[in-house]
Amino acid sequence: MYIGLSSLRIRTHFVIPTLNHKPKSSIFSLLNSSFSSMSYQKELVAAKKAASLAAKLCQKVQKSLLQSDVQSKLDKSPVTVADYGSQAVVSFVLEHELSAEPFSLVAEEDSGDLREDGAQDTLERIRVLVNDTIASESTYSVSPLSADGVLAAIDSGRSEGGAVGRHWVLDPIDGTKGFVRGDQYAIALALLDQGRVVLGVLACPNLPLAPLGVQSSAGQTGCLFSAVLGEGTYMESLDGSSPVKVNVSPTENSEEASFFESYEAAHSSFDLSSSIAKKLGVKAPPVRIDSQAKYGALSRGDGAIYLRFPKAGYREKIWDHAAGSIVVTEAGGIVSDAAGNPLDFSKGKYLDLYKGIIACNQKLMPALLKAIQQSIEEKAASL
Ligand SMILES: Nc1ncnc2c1ncn2[C@@H]1O[C@H](COP(=O)(O)O)[C@@H](OP(=O)(O)O)[C@H]1O
Ligand SMILES: [Mg+2]
Numbered sequence: 336m337y338i339g340l341s342s343l344r345i346r347t348h349f350v351i352p353t354l355n356h357k358p359k360s361s362i363f364s365l366l367n368s369s370f371s372s373m374s375y376q377k378e379l380v381a382a383k384k385a386a387s388l389a390a391k392l393c394q395k396v397q398k399s400l401l402q403s404d405v406q407s408k409l410d411k412s413p414v415t416v417a418d419y420g421s422q423a424v425v426s427f428v429l430e431h432e433l434s435a436e437p438f439s440l441v442a443e444e445d446s447g448d449l450r451e452d453g454a455q456d457t458l459e460r461i462r463v464l465v466n467d468t469i470a471s472e473s474t475y476s477v478s479p480l481s482a483d484g485v486l487a488a489i490d491s492g493r494s495e496g497g498a499v500g501r502h503w504v505l506d507p508i509d510g511t512k513g514f515v516r517g518d519q520y521a522i523a524l525a526l527l528d529q530g531r532v533v534l535g536v537l538a539c540p541n542l543p544l545a546p547l548g549v550q551s552s553a554g555q556t557g558c559l560f561s562a563v564l565g566e567g568t569y570m571e572s573l574d575g576s577s578p579v580k581v582n583v584s585p586t587e588n589s590e591e592a593s594f595f596e597s598y599e600a601a602h603s604s605f606d607l608s609s610s611i612a613k614k615l616g617v618k619a620p621p622v623r624i625d626s627q628a629k630y631g632a633l634s635r636g637d638g639a640i641y642l643r644f645p646k647a648g649y650r651e652k653i654w655d656h657a658a659g660s661i662v663v664t665e666a667g668g669i670v671s672d673a674a675g676n677p678l679d680f681s682k683g684k685y686l687d688l689y690k691g692i693i694a695c696n697q698k699l700m701p702a703l704l705k706a707i708q709q710s711i712e713e714k715a716a717s718l
């Protein structure tokens with residue numbers, strides 16, 4: 336359903352059926368039921384194991400990060416030995432655990448820079464990290480990976496994804512800038528089936544188990560979020576605890592809704608989000624944290640809204656949102672572009688979207704879409 340709002344056609348995404356809120360009969364419910372009859376239990380176990388092991392590697396590196404561990408990619412963004420190591424570990428675990436299935440992985444990193452002259456020491460550091468991490472998992476009795484084996488594991492993430500078949504989608508460290516700063520980051524792994532996200536796992540080693548803003552006595556950190564289509568979202572400790580079901584904030588009152596955005600000002604327009612928050616009457620200041628840890632925190636109701644408005648021309652990648660989006664939708668939330676259109680993960684590595692990405696519960700969405708459109712129009716008029 337669409338409603339006209341100014342010149343833009345806004346999709347009232349809040350009535351588009353999700354598995355939790357499906358109408359009695361529609362093409363969507365038929366589609367959903369055919370997906371929900373499938374079991375992804377084996378894939379879920381493998382994904383949780385892969386993300387948890389990769390998190391171990393990242394935690395070890397973050398504790399004693401060396402200057403030489405951080406490099407710059409061609410686009411000037413940072414990459415570390417932990418990004419590469421995490422990608423190799425996830426790729427190894429998935430292939431090992433799911434060896435009977437065809438394997439396709441769309442992942443952020445590739446081995447190009449590690450094959451350059453002068454990268455041998457960095458590659459050796461990654462090789463040792465990867466082998467130590469795999470050896471720490473007692474169920475694997477495999478011989479250590481060679482440098483070529485590590486490069487091959489990283490490069491098995493070269494798939495383009497798409498609308499046909501199954502594809503894993505991996506961000507080995509989402510929020511590398513946060514990781515380097517010692518702040519939040521996430522290992523984000525999702526599974527696409529026929530272009531749709533059907534499973535997502537987010538390992539957030541620095542996220543407190545207690546809600547943000549609430550001091551727990553133990554102050555334990557390290558959360559693992561997991562979601563399967565139609566089965567809800569669960570959170571457990573990365574150290575191992577029973578998963579608990581989580582839900583997005585139920586608030587209908589936008590004045591009491593706090594919102595998340597990037598820590599990095601270059602990743603999202605803070606001006607736009609501030610104008611939107613003002614229109615909604617939001618009283619709390621923005622909660623700025625790195626990575627898809629924002630989706631995890633939103634899924635358990637720590638805040639009620641996520642706003643992300645990259646600069647014009649920036650193209651969002653599927654690995655930055657696939658796992659986070661299902662973690663939020665299975666917790667009862669909605670994730671869409673700034674016009675209310677659902678995110679389409681079936682088009683390869685990139686997401687085509689209007690202005691940005693937003694998330695909140697169903698009740699807040701109409702007011703949020705209206706505030707966004709008004710703020711965008713005001714900004715355009717002031718230029
Ligand atoms: N100019 C830009 N605008 C929006 N996102 C950007 C960006 N430059 C990089 N990013 C993405 O923002 C991600 C981090 O998101 P956040 O701001 O929520 O922490 C990065 O993931 P990586 O750290 O995996 O490269 C990167 O993909
Ligand atoms: Mg990156």
Ligand SMILES: [Mg+2]
Nearest residue numbers: 506509510655
């Ligand atoms: Mg990322």
Ligand SMILES: [Mg+2]
Nearest residue numbers: 443506508509
């Ligand atoms: Mg990354």
